[in-house]
Amino acid sequence: MKYMSKNLSRTLLCLVAFALAAPAHAQAVKPLPAQEFPEGFTGKSEPKSGSGQEWMVAAANPYAVQAGADILAAGGSALDAAIAVNLVLNLVEPQSSGIGGGAFIVHWDAKAGAVRTYDGREKAPAAAEENRFLTKDGKPMGRMQAIVGGKSVGVPGLIRVMELAHKSHGKLPWARIFQPAITLAENGFPISPRLNALLAGDRNLAALEPAKSFYYDANGQAKAVGTILKNPAFAATLRAIAEKGADAFYTGPIAAEIVRTVTSAPQNAGDMTLEDLKNYKAVERTPVCGAYRTYKVCGMGPPSSGGIGVIQSLAVLEPHDLRTLGPKSPTSYHLLAEAGRLSFADRAVYMADPDVVPVPVEGLIAPDYLKARAALVKEDARIPVAEAGNVPTKRAYAPADSPELPSTTHFSIVDRDGNAVAMTSTIESGFGSRLMSGGGFILNNQLTDFSYEDVAEQRSVANRVGGAKRPRSSMTPTMVFNKDGKLEMVLGSPGGPAIVGFVVKTLVAMIDWDMSPASAAAAPFVLGMGNMVTLEEELAPVKPALEQLGHTVRLNNAASGIHAIRITKDGLLGGADPRREGVVIGK
Numbered sequence: 001m002k003y004m005s006k007n008l009s010r011t012l013l014c015l016v017a018f019a020l021a022a023p024a025h026a027q028a029v030k031p032l033p034a035q036e037f038p039e040g041f042t043g044k045s046e047p048k049s050g051s052g053q054e055w056m057v058a059a060a061n062p063y064a065v066q067a068g069a070d071i072l073a074a075g076g077s078a079l080d081a082a083i084a085v086n087l088v089l090n091l092v093e094p095q096s097s098g099i100g101g102g103a104f105i106v107h108w109d110a111k112a113g114a115v116r117t118y119d120g121r122e123k124a125p126a127a128a129e130e131n132r133f134l135t136k137d138g139k140p141m142g143r144m145q146a147i148v149g150g151k152s153v154g155v156p157g158l159i160r161v162m163e164l165a166h167k168s169h170g171k172l173p174w175a176r177i178f179q180p181a182i183t184l185a186e187n188g189f190p191i192s193p194r195l196n197a198l199l200a201g202d203r204n205l206a207a208l209e210p211a212k213s214f215y216y217d218a219n220g221q222a223k224a225v226g227t228i229l230k231n232p233a234f235a236a237t238l239r240a241i242a243e244k245g246a247d248a249f250y251t252g253p254i255a256a257e258i259v260r261t262v263t264s265a266p267q268n269a270g271d272m273t274l275e276d277l278k279n280y281k282a283v284e285r286t287p288v289c290g291a292y293r294t295y296k297v298c299g300m301g302p303p304s305s306g307g308i309g310v311i312q313s314l315a316v317l318e319p320h321d322l323r324t325l326g327p328k329s330p331t332s333y334h335l336l337a338e339a340g341r342l343s344f345a346d347r348a349v350y351m352a353d354p355d356v357v358p359v360p361v362e363g364l365i366a367p368d369y370l371k372a373r374a375a376l377v378k379e380d381a382r383i384p385v386a387e388a389g390n391v392p393t394k395r396a397y398a399p400a401d402s403p404e405l406p407s408t409t410h411f412s413i414v415d416r417d418g419n420a421v422a423m424t425s426t427i428e429s430g431f432g433s434r435l436m437s438g439g440g441f442i443l444n445n446q447l448t449d450f451s452y453e454d455v456a457e458q459r460s461v462a463n464r465v466g467g468a469k470r471p472r473s474s475m476t477p478t479m480v481f482n483k484d485g486k487l488e489m490v491l492g493s494p495g496g497p498a499i500v501g502f503v504v505k506t507l508v509a510m511i512d513w514d515m516s517p518a519s520a521a522a523a524p525f526v527l528g529m530g531n532m533v534t535l536e537e538e539l540a541p542v543k544p545a546l547e548q549l550g551h552t553v554r555l556n557n558a559a560s561g562i563h564a565i566r567i568t569k570d571g572l573l574g575g576a577d578p579r580r581e582g583v584v585i586g587k
Contacts, residue, residue: 041557042197048576049518052586058563058574059411060582064088067180069585078415079169087181096409101427101444102157104300106477110418117287120161121470122154122446127271132465133452140456150262150270152445161282163246178242188230196225204434211436234440250277257438296481302359305351306476309500313339315370322512330545337528338377340501341386344529348399349388352462353470363391382550400451400461408494412565420490422477474499491564501527502560517564517575
């Protein structure tokens with residue numbers, strides 16, 4: 001534990017629980033009210049970096065980073081460490097991720113020279129129908145009305161996808177990897193400033209048992225910063241999965257408790273069954289890759305829109321000399337915004353579960369198509385209306401609303417053999433459905449990522465609700481390879497639909513502006529989605545120039561969680577997003 005005391009004390013002392021800010025994410029149709037973004041901005045510290053020669057972990061909480069470091073130090077693989085990190089994050093940032101949710105994993109096998117991607121996205125119950133989130137009169141439910149309760153809960157995918165990836169890339173025994181989280185759940189951890197602030201700001205979680213008694217005191221106030229929080233129920237759940245594998249989660253008492261929690265929810269009781277859990281399968285997907293400058297960029301394909309969105313955005317930016325423009329030029333941020341608007345428009349039409357809806361992946365990243373999209377962007381003018389491009393597909397769909405909420409986590413890991421993991425994990429909204437299973441973990445609200453408002457308005461959209469269907473995602477775990485084919489960057493971020501913009505900003509900062517991972521993660525963002533451009537508040541000087549180009553601009557902050565590693569000739573450099581509580585540990 002030699003790294004823990006320094007990193008933990010520094011992080012906890014620097015972070016202060018600020019009042020929650022308004023959302024910084026413009027949606028495709030309309031922005032969401034501030035109160036619907038409970039995992040909000042709680043402050044920004046100085047850039048946080050780390051270095052090493054053998055291995056590295058960068059994640060959103062010091063306890064989770066330490067768990068991954070301990071696994072790597074014990075001879076574990078990057079995938080082993082990723083599992084340990086994710087399980088501990090379930091404890092220490094329960095608003096963001098956990099075994100009641102899902103994940104995407106991008107894995108680099110150094111010996112085989114291969115990128116492999118794994119899909120642990122949640123699925124709707126088999127009984128789910130298009131009108132799931134409509135009222136009796138056919139109107140769309142309000143966002144929180146749909147989110148809170150059992151109907152929004154998808155069949156969790158995290159445990160299955162971790163087991164699937166571990167079979168190919170694990171070195172340590174499955175049970176060994178669970179031990180750090182089991183120990184922390186039994187011994188407890190101090191509530192952090194960020195967790196305290198988010199608990200205090202969430203009126204829905206505070207109204208539902210057993211989360212109410214677990215996270216709040218007898219007066220209904222969020223338990224104070226520094227309160228030791230133990231979770232014996234979660235420890236018991238992890239012990240069962242460690243001993244019996246993923247089947248212990250998807251069948252038997254744990255599964256029965258999930259179904260009971262969903263179907264007996266006091267609000268929006270759901271229809272998940274034991275068969276839904278038993279039938280869930282994580283799948284390996286084909287990675288999507290594209291070029292930027294001299295680099296090859298690879299990420300997750302559908303049902304994530306992230307990999308395609310990053311490739312498209314970078315292709316739009318490539319004709320422009322961002323290096324010369326630099327990070328202070330309004331033109332740089334104009335171009336970033338325009339690239340985001342175009343990729344976001346394609347996302348709204350084409351992206352959905354590829355097992356149900358044909359997604360024209362190759363057409364969306366075809367060189368000629370990307371050149372045509374890039375030609376739409378001018379340095380001295382705004383695209384009046386950013387529309388989806390014309391890509392051949394088997395069925396035409398209307399643009400779909402983008403209701404994702406930004407409560408997710410990302411971590412990046414490189415092991416001593418050169419293997420790497422970029423993993424993004426989520427329960428969707430902050431504290432998910434607000435339902436806490438008796439097994440000690442919060443259940444997701446992933447099904448509200450389906451575009452149900454469009455169904456209410458009788459538009460045919462690709463991302464509509466369907467039985468056993470995965471909702472569209474924006475999660476963007478990413479790896480970048482240099483001209484020699486060697487892995488150079490591992491990164492990703494939470495942030496809902498803003499994830500693509502966060503990742504693209506970070507890549508431009510590292511590749512074009514020669515920033516370190518820490519500086520790139522800390523760099524201010526610009527988000528172009530629909531007709532709105534959002535600038536982080538420190539970019540206020542850029543706002544007038546963008547408005548002169550015709551952009552509608554607002555200033556805001558958001559809790560991105562970029563965790564990046566760069567492999568250099570001198571070793572590993574890492575950066576942890578200063579908007580969250582993360583650190584970097586390397587050896």
